[in-house]
Amino acid sequence: xxxxxxxxxxxxxxxxxxxxxxxxxxxxxxxxxxxxxxxxxxxxxxxxxxxxxxxxxxxxxxxxxxxxxxxxxxxxxxxxxxxxxxxxxxxxxxxxxxxxxxxxxxxxxxxx
Amino acid sequence: xxxxxxxxxxxxxxxxxxxxxxxxxxxxxxxxxxxxxxxxxxxxxxxxxxxxxxxxxxxxxxxxxxxxxxxxxxxxxxxxxxxxxxxxxxxxxxxxxxxxxxxxxxxxxxxxxx
Numbered sequence: 770x771x772x773x774x775x776x777x778x779x780x781x782x783x784x785x786x787x788x789x790x791x792x793x794x795x796x797x798x799x800x801x802x803x804x805x806x807x808x809x810x811x812x813x814x815x816x817x818x819x820x821x822x823x824x825x826x827x828x829x830x831x832x833x834x835x836x837x838x839x840x841x842x843x844x845x846x847x848x849x850x851x852x853x854x855x856x857x858x859x860x861x862x863x864x865x866x867x868x869x870x871x872x873x874x875x876x877x878x879x880x881x
Numbered sequence: 882x883x884x885x886x887x888x889x890x891x892x893x894x895x896x897x898x899x900x901x902x903x904x905x906x907x908x909x910x911x912x913x914x915x916x917x918x919x920x921x922x923x924x925x926x927x928x929x930x931x932x933x934x935x936x937x938x939x940x941x942x943x944x945x946x947x948x949x950x951x952x953x954x955x956x957x958x959x960x961x962x963x964x965x966x967x968x969x970x971x972x973x974x975x976x977x978x979x980x981x982x983x984x985x986x987x988x989x990x991x992x993x994x995x
Contacts, residue, residue, distance in 0.1 A: 773923070800981070801981060803983055803984065805984075805986075810988075810989075811988055811989070812885075812971055812986035812987050812988045812989055813924075813971070813973075813984070813986040814986070815983035815984060815985070818981075818982075818983045820981060858923065858924070860924075860984075867912060867914075867929050867931050867937075868926055868929070868939065868940075869914075869926070869984060870926075871916075871923040871924040871925075872923055873921055873922060873923040874923065
C-alpha cells in the first residue's frame with residue numbers, strides 16, 4: 770500500500786531564507802507527483818506536477834525534484850516571503866489507476 | 882471561470898441525519914473525486930468517477946454514496962451521519978488529458994456531526 774510521508778510537519782523560517790520541504794513515498798510505481806499549496810480554510814492549489822519520467826519542474830521561485838528510485842521528492846522555495854506561509858502537500862498518482870495518495874503536509878510559517 | 886464549486890460551505894448535522902454535498906466543475910473534466918481531510922491525516926479518497934456514468938470506491942467509502950449526475954456534477958451523500966464523519970470534504974477534478982493533468986480542488990465543505 771502506497772504511503773506518503775512529509776517531513777517536517779511544521780517549519781518556521783525568517784523572510785528571505787531558502788528552504789526545502791521533503792516528501793517520501795513507499796512504492797516507486799507512480800504515474801506522477803504533485804505539490805500543492807493549501808491556505809487556511811481553502812482548497813488545494815496545484816503548484817507543480819512532475820511526470821514519472823521527469824527529474825524536476827520549476828515555476829518561479831519554486832523547484833520540485835523527483836527521485837523515483839529512492840522514493841523521494843523535494844520542494845525548494847527560494848527567497849521565502851511571508852506570503853509563502855501555508856501548508857504544502859505532496860501527492861502521488863499511482864500507475865494504472867485514478868487514485869492519488871496525499872501526505873499530511875508541511876505547515877510553513879515565514880516570519881517578516 | 883469558477884473551476885470547482887462546492888455547496889454548502891458549512892453544515893452541522895445531528896447523528897442519524899442525512900445530507901448531500903454538491904460539486905460542479907465547469908472545465909469539461911472527465912474525472913471527479915471526493916476526499917475528506919482530517920487533522921494530521923492528509924486527504925483520503927472516498928469515491929471517484931473516472932468518467933461520466935462510472936463511479937468507484939476509494940480508500941474510505943463506508944457510510945457514503947455518490948452520484949455522477951452528468952459530466953459537470955458529482956454529489957456525495959451521507960445517508961445516516963455519524964460523529965466520525967465530522968471532517969472537511971473536498972471535491973476535485975482533472976482532465977481532459979486525464980492522468981497527466983493536475984487536480985483542481987473546490988474550497989471544501991466543513992461538516993460537523995453532533
